Amino acid sequence: xxxxxxxxxxxxxxxxxxxxxxxxxxxxxxxxxxxxxxxxxxxxxxxxxxxxxxxxxxxxxxxxxxxxxxxxxxxxxxxxxxxxxxxxxxxxxxxxxxxxxxxxxxxxxxxxxxxxxxxxxxxxxxxxxxxxxxxxxxxxxxxxxxxxxxxxxxxxxxxxxxxxxxxxxxxxxxxxxxxxxx
Numbered sequence: 001x002x003x004x005x006x007x008x009x010x011x012x013x014x015x016x017x018x019x020x021x022x023x024x025x026x027x028x029x030x031x032x033x034x035x036x037x038x039x040x041x042x043x044x045x046x047x048x049x050x051x052x053x054x055x056x057x058x059x060x061x062x063x064x065x066x067x068x069x070x071x072x073x074x075x076x077x078x079x080x081x082x083x084x085x086x087x088x089x090x091x092x093x094x095x096x097x098x099x100x101x102x103x104x105x106x107x108x109x110x111x112x113x114x115x116x117x118x119x120x121x122x123x124x125x126x127x128x129x130x131x132x133x134x135x136x137x138x139x140x141x142x143x144x145x146x147x148x149x150x151x152x153x154x155x156x157x158x159x160x161x162x163x164x165x166x167x168x169x170x171x172x173x174x175x176x177x178x179x180x181x182x
Contacts, residue, residue, distance in 0.1 A: 001068040008036040039070055043091055054078075060097045062087035065121045073097050079178035081105060082137070086144070089123050089131060098135035102178045105170070106132070107144035111151070112158045118148075125149075125158035133163045143170040 002010065012021045012034065024034045039047045041061040050056045058073040064086045071094050073082040082098035084106040098104050109122040123131065132140045140163060142155060149155065152169050159167055168176070 003038045005036040005038050008034060041068060041070070044093060044096075046097055058097060060093045061091065062093055063090035064088065065117075071097050073101065081178065082135075084123075084131075086121060087123065088120055089127055090120075095131050095134040098131070098137055101135060101137050103139045103141060103176055104132050104135060104137035105141040105143055108142035108149050108155055109144050109146045111149045111154065114148075125155045126161060129159035129161060129163035132159070132165070137165065139166045139168065139176070141168045141170050141176065145169065 008025065010016050012018050012025055014022045016022070023029050024032060027033065027035075037049060039059045039061075043061055046058050046060045048056060048058045055074075055076045058075070059070045062069050062071045062085065065088075067086075069085055069087055071082065071084050071087065073080060080101045081103045082094075082101040082105065084094055084098075084104070086107050086109070087094065106128050107122060108125060108128060110118045110124060112124045112126050114122070114124055128140070128142070140159065142159075145155075155169075156167055168174075
């Protein structure tokens with residue numbers, strides 16, 4: 001897998017797929033710029049990057065079989081959202097990244113009965129609940145629901161065995177309000 005910097009160069013560099021956009025990578029240009037930042041994939045280490053006084057992102061490598069994968073957390077104005085992406089939690093890193101997050105968005109791609117390759121790539125609903133509980137996430141959003149896992153009742157039952165906070169099923173264009181009661 002290429003680094004983010006290499007990927008951006010392959011897309012927008014002067015020899016890339018879209019060379020007519022190369023001026024967006026030029027730090028001397030007087031226009032909008034794309035600035036790539038590579039996330040070091042060090043197992044167990046959270047990478048933090050500030051984007052301003054009230055906005056920061058954090059990332060940690062997660063296990064998704066042979067494919068490099070990263071989970072992300074966005075902290076803005078005292079609120080946070082954490083995104084798992086595809087992963088099976090073999091590194092047991094997501095709960096650390098998502099600690100005390102307002103909303104944890106996870107992929108519910110397989111049922112609890114999954115086995116084999118599916119479980120080397122994805123967490124089961126039971127595991128999702130355990131991670132959310134360990135992280136003390138205040139809410140859990142299930143996304144990337146596939147046909148094989150599209151039983152909202154079964155997903156909730158499996159998750160609620162270990163996680164007592166609200167569980168939402170993601171829907172296109174749905175919005176979630178974040179904030180802590182005062």
